[in-house]
Amino acid sequence: xxxxxxxxxxxxxxxxxxxxxxxxxxxxxxDWPPNTPLPSVRELAADIKVSIITVKRAYLELGRxxxxxxxxxxxxxxxxxxxxxxxxxxxLAEHLAHAAKLADSLGISEAELLQMLKKYV
Amino acid sequence: MDVPLxxxxxxxxxxxxxxxxxxxxxxxxxxTVMGLVGPNGAxxxxxxxxxxxxxxxxxxxxxxxGHRMPDEQMAAKxxxxxxxxxxxxxxxxxIAFHMDFVKSIFDSWDDTYAANLLRSFDLKxxxxxxGLSHGQRVKAxxxxxxARRPKLLVFDEPTTGLDPAVRKEVIDEMMNALESxxxxxxxxxxxxxxxxxxxxxxxFIYGGRIIESCNKEDxxxxxxxxxxxxxxxxxxxxxxNIKEMQQxxxxxxxxxxxxxxxxxxxxxxxxxxxxxxxxxxxxxIFLSNVHHAKANLSKEAGL
Amino acid sequence: MSTSIIPQLLKKDFMLSRRMILVxxxxxxxxxxxxxxxxxxxxxxxxINVGFLLLMSPAATCGIVLLMTTVVFEKxxxxxxxxxxxPVTPRHYALSKLLINVGVFGVxxxxxxxxxxxxxxxxxxxxxxxxxxxxxxxxxxxxxYIGILSVSLWRQSLGLTVLSIALFEMxxxxxxxxxxxxxxxxxxxxxxxxxxxxxAVGIVSAQVLVAVGLIAMTLLxxxxxRDFL
Numbered sequence: 001x002x003x004x005x006x007x008x009x010x011x012x013x014x015x016x017x018x019x020x021x022x023x024x025x026x027x028x029x030x031d032w033p034p035n036t037p038l039p040s041v042r043e044l045a046a047d048i049k050v051s052i053i054t055v056k057r058a059y060l061e062l063g064r065x066x067x068x069x070x071x072x073x074x075x076x077x078x079x080x081x082x083x084x085x086x087x088x089x090x091x092l093a094e095h096l097a098h099a100a101k102l103a104d105s106l107g108i109s110e111a112e113l114l115q116m117l118k119k120y121v
Numbered sequence: 122m123d124v125p126l127x128x129x130x131x132x133x134x135x136x137x138x139x140x141x142x143x144x145x146x147x148x149x150x151x152x153t154v155m156g157l158v159g160p161n162g163a164x165x166x167x168x169x170x171x172x173x174x175x176x177x178x179x180x181x182x183x184x185x186x187g188h189r190m191p192d193e194q195m196a197a198k199x200x201x202x203x204x205x206x207x208x209x210x211x212x213x214x215x216i217a218f219h220m221d222f223v224k225s226i227f228d229s230w231d232d233t234y235a236a237n238l239l240r241s242f243d244l245k246x247x248x249x250x251x252g253l254s255h256g257q258r259v260k261a262x263x264x265x266x267x268a269r270r271p272k273l274l275v276f277d278e279p280t281t282g283l284d285p286a287v288r289k290e291v292i293d294e295m296m297n298a299l300e301s302x303x304x305x306x307x308x309x310x311x312x313x314x315x316x317x318x319x320x321x322x323x324x325f326i327y328g329g330r331i332i333e334s335c336n337k338e339d340x341x342x343x344x345x346x347x348x349x350x351x352x353x354x355x356x357x358x359x360x361x362n363i364k365e366m367q368q369x370x371x372x373x374x375x376x377x378x379x380x381x382x383x384x385x386x387x388x389x390x391x392x393x394x395x396x397x398x399x400x401x402x403x404x405x406i407f408l409s410n411v412h413h414a415k416a417n418l419s420k421e422a423g424l
Numbered sequence: 425m426s427t428s429i430i431p432q433l434l435k436k437d438f439m440l441s442r443r444m445i446l447v448x449x450x451x452x453x454x455x456x457x458x459x460x461x462x463x464x465x466x467x468x469x470x471x472i473n474v475g476f477l478l479l480m481s482p483a484a485t486c487g488i489v490l491l492m493t494t495v496v497f498e499k500x501x502x503x504x505x506x507x508x509x510x511p512v513t514p515r516h517y518a519l520s521k522l523l524i525n526v527g528v529f530g531v532x533x534x535x536x537x538x539x540x541x542x543x544x545x546x547x548x549x550x551x552x553x554x555x556x557x558x559x560x561x562x563x564x565x566x567x568x569y570i571g572i573l574s575v576s577l578w579r580q581s582l583g584l585t586v587l588s589i590a591l592f593e594m595x596x597x598x599x600x601x602x603x604x605x606x607x608x609x610x611x612x613x614x615x616x617x618x619x620x621x622x623x624a625v626g627i628v629s630a631q632v633l634v635a636v637g638l639i640a641m642t643l644l645x646x647x648x649x650r651d652f653l
Contacts, residue, residue: 176651195428198512205509208502208503266509
């Protein structure tokens with residue numbers, strides 16, 4: 001396994017999200033600094049033994065988030081001006097939005113929700 | 122954007138005394154992996170044999186790598202590697218005998234690759250076939266198909282009956298074969314985990330008919346199990362993408378396909394409480410499809 | 425048009441069967457040696473019967489066993505699926521089986537015919553008038569073999585092949601008895617000169633035509649076959 005990706009079979013999240021996470025981790029930790037070229041979709045798929053379409057999806061989503069940049073004919077690389085903190089903030093905002101929705105459907109009031117949040121801070 | 126098709130089956134019909142294939146359409150784009158899923162007797166093996174030119178359809182056309190089958194099977198089979206459950210090697214002979222035999226037929230045989238495969242598969246070429254275990258036989262047959270680097274791999278249940286270690290070896294080598302952009306794989310399997318992992322496209326077949334055929338990610342994305350509470354006993358909206366419904370008292374579980382946020386909204390607006398929206402594994406989708414298809418067939422038969 | 429792989433198929437079948445063929449060659453050789461030794465030492469009628477047996481049995485057995493292993497068992501043991509996954513058509517497959525079986529049996533048959541002729545007419549065991557009939561007997565064996573081979577290639581079924589062996593064996597014997605007693609043949613059998621009247625020529629020609637016809641039919645059937653498995 002050339003790229004050392006580790007996947008959990010019990011992880012309920014779809015595979016493409018796990019791949020995204022693995023790539024983001026490498027970037028966050030500093031193993032893949034900005035401008036590092038990413039393996040081609042086909043190469044990565046063959047390495048981690050996952051369908052090409054799944055890897056394509058992961059790359060697509062990461063491209064949309066601005067984490068990686070792809071150019072026809074030039075390949076894919078880690079985005080130059082990458083603001084990890086911004087990305088992580090955006091991810092947190094997503095989680096909070098989801099929590100708010102869930103609270104709403106469970107009929108939990110705003111005050112109660114804030115109380116619950118305090119427990120984890 | 123027109124990707125060339127490695128395999129194009131159009132409106133295939135084939136009638137047998139106890140079974141028939143009806144209106145089967147199947148396309149495999151070059152460079153992709155197509156997983157064929159379905160219960161035993163659904164027609165997977167028949168389709169694969171038609172792709173190999175070993176069976177001719179009653180009507181419809183089969184074109185593989187640009188060749189019409191079964192008429193041009195000789196030219197097509199030069200570039201196809203086929204492994205099936207009911208295929209056997211010569212018991213009294215060694216793996217080396219088979220390797221030499223296949224090598225004498227194919228210019229594309231790659232000695233280095235073959236040697237690597239022997240190593241990865243932990244096989245010794247002097248071994249006689251009759252002394253091999255089931256897993257080793259499958260690997261040997263696979264080696265013979267892979268070492269000639271065919272453009273298309275057609276596998277009928279490649280991992281059935283294999284222990285987890287051998288299964289992984291087989292899947293790994295199948296994926297390695299895809300490093301070239303023009304190489305494609307069509308395989309049938311009961312093992313939904315394998316199909317889920319490596320397929321780019323999935324086709325469901327049941328009772329000789331294609332139930333679904335699409336891109337794996339879109340497909341998996343589209344199915345959800347929605348768990349609902351219905352405290353006020355409101356009637357459930359009859360959405361057409363509900364594939365299965367289970368109700369126990371005030372709790373309800375729906376399996377839907379073609380899911381989007383609107384579905385959950387619709388349910389909420391009908392006065393139901395959405396407790397959870399869960400993704401499904403391919404196995405669960407498979408079971409749901411079979412259940413649904415069976416129900417449909419019963420309806421059609423007027424039962 | 426892709427090149428056919430018939431040479432490789434023939435080589436493969438030969439490699440798989442060569443030990444068996446060798447054994448039968450040795451047995452046949454022993455048979456010939458036995459006949460040579462017995463010549464002159466036992467009554468002619470005894471030599472003819474024993475000789476016929478010693479010559480025909482190994483050849484016939486070898487032919488049948490080879491046919492079984494290359495055609496019938498290949499289907500039963502599912503190695504045929506392996507072969508059909510290679511670049512080969514049903515017609516080429518059948519042709520390769522015809523070539524190897526008729527080839528090996530043919531060699532045995534020619535050798536037997538030559539030896540039979542040598543002892544029968546070269547050494548004077550039979551009056552020369554028997555020549556047409558001897559030829560009919562030898563051709564009869566060949567036609568029977570082609571018949572059994574054709575049936576086995578048609579369905580590759582063990583049961584059907586065994587049945588055809590029984591039928592062709594009985595049929596050929598019965599047919600030869602009938603021929604032997606046909607006036608145009610019987611009248612000249614003990615004569616000093618071979619007489620090729622229209623009946624004799626007709627019968628021999630018919631045998632050759634049947635053999636050729638069976639082979640042609642087999643190949644035609646295989647070319648049109650759309651369902652191989």
